[in-house]
Amino acid sequence: MTWQITREDLADLARGATLLGTGGGGDPYIGKMLVERVLGDGSITVLDPDELADDLFVIPTAQMGAPTVMVEKIPAGTEPTLALRILEEHLDRRADATMPIECGGINSMIPLIVAAETGLPVVDADGMGRAFPELSMETFAVYGVHGSPLALAGERGERVIIDTGDDDRQMEWLARAVTIRLGGVGHIAEYAMTGADVRRTAVPRTLSMALALGRAIREAREEHRSPFEAIQDTLASTLYCHVRTLFEGKVVDVDRRTTEGFAKGVARIAPVGGGDEQLEIRFQNENLIALRNGELVAIVPDLICVTESESAEPITTEGLRYGQRVRVLGISTPDLMRTPDALAAFGPTAFGLTEEFVPVEDLVPAPEIATNAN
């Protein structure tokens, strides 16, 4: 089903995308402002992946960089479209649509800026099904569509094209170097593909899922229902059907540094009333692993989402503050993100973790949130 996004949807979409950002992905509220400015009272056409023509030509667009830098370095707004145009010129082919490479965080919004500026539709799918810190961590790549050639645009009109053939990690390695030298943020177009490729390699309907999540949280608050129940109810019918509460407490320690173009660190959460229990979350832009009293309770690629304990407002890595009351959720990812090839690309070992992947629904079997929500 083809549907439309208008400015009224953007706040909900931003909220849902922040949740799917699992701590990273950049702040979608900045992206939201940029979309609003370009979109005005217009609307953006969203295409369902199942309805794409096989030969539709899709060029995904995104921003890359450390979220800690993105907060301070707001893009002019024209760079993502410039990145698309650079890739179109290089390939000598015009795009029929754009698409997120990452539905979590600001990269849920960047393709909407491009769509609003160019009139192109956006495909309701992405290649991460959440947020990941590296450009090579894509279901697209796992299932055979590679990122090269990548086009990268800088805020002063710099134009860079990187083609590393099938080696998406080398593409990431070189693009990251350029992004660091552009001041920490670059705008990119990459993983150009056909409609048939989208169906074969993308995580479907993650844009609509982010919007539905953000809307459900808001409506629950307005109606004084539990927003955590709303999250659970929304996800129940999606590919992300298992939701677990990993911990409730307050933030007692955040160790965070921006290094090599990433925001890396550790957060610790303890019970509000005191006690020996503790949740430790390690992150690289996104939350990677959660250990409760030293025992694994969730691990990448499953989602580890820190939220405000009353409102369920998602909190990003750079938004973590000492003393915050939080509930940490674990959310299962779709099967196509848990295959051996997928885990090799963005599972624990891809981040240098020694723990093996275990589905969050196996680590925390019960109770479901609905039964213990306050």
Add this chain to the structure above:
Amino acid sequence: MTWQITREDLADLARGATLLGTGGGGDPYIGKMLVERVLGDGSITVLDPDELADDLFVIPTAQMGAPTVMVEKIPAGTEPTLALRILEEHLDRRADATMPIECGGINSMIPLIVAAETGLPVVDADGMGRAFPELSMETFAVYGVHGSPLALAGERGERVIIDTGDDDRQMEWLARAVTIRLGGVGHIAEYAMTGADVRRTAVPRTLSMALALGRAIREAREEHRSPFEAIQDTLASTLYCHVRTLFEGKVVDVDRRTTEGFAKGVARIAPVGGGDEQLEIRFQNENLIALRNGELVAIVPDLICVTESESAEPITTEGLRYGQRVRVLGISTPDLMRTPDALAAFGPTAFGLTEEFVPVEDLVPAPEIATNAN
């Protein structure tokens, strides 16, 4: 006059190019081996800049990186031509000729590899008139031809295009980042221009000058004449007509480190027989400044060349060793390299030096080498 380079010329050319490398520019002997392998018994056509058709399309080719790394990371030999082809495809125009961007060091040889592989002629000119550490330090840029778009090829077939418009320093900044991540060496095609541009912006006949210098040094040795007189005699009729001996002695200290893609450091030379005199040379890939007992005797862009005291064999920065007996020469550069615009691009301030440029012939007025050669 059009002339031919054959394999018999390569050793002499390498020697002369090392002298013009002023300590840097990478080792041309590695480049020489690569040219020999491709050239065999063939020859390369060299075009005089004054005889180029106005609309001849010239794409210069080069290698970038720290010379200390180049010694250990010998290129496969096909990368420079790949860089040329990437730029041709990007511009949708075939090159009629290639050209050095830098006549000193290995970059005197790289265009010859391309010429031997492709059959293209080489233009007898360059944009540095010596060696410099950064891609923006070009007479091309000083006189209005900019480096973008730059094509960069890696040893595993990586293809990168960088276009920063008129901002050659930003081009250097981004290309350097990619080069570092490629392991320290990248192969580039940049500063595409017409024959008319070459005449307006290039330092003419530096390839033939390097060959003549190398040949003169060798023949003087064979005939037991002073190779230093031979250098002076060769340069007397060129744009590099002033030659001075800055110091004779032995190397007593070399402090050298590879940092941010450059080889930086300081060398100190003292009299062989002892004494308080000392020459200090500071370098960033190339020798930048020479101070004799703390007083300036030569400064970039003039050439500061360390040579073996008997044979006049030029010694590169990475070849400097404790105890070497050396004679250090100062050689004047052409007027087009000493204009205010030229000095802004590659004079002392471009390297963070606080000393002002003074021509070597004014700093060390007499005697000429011929009168005090041993």
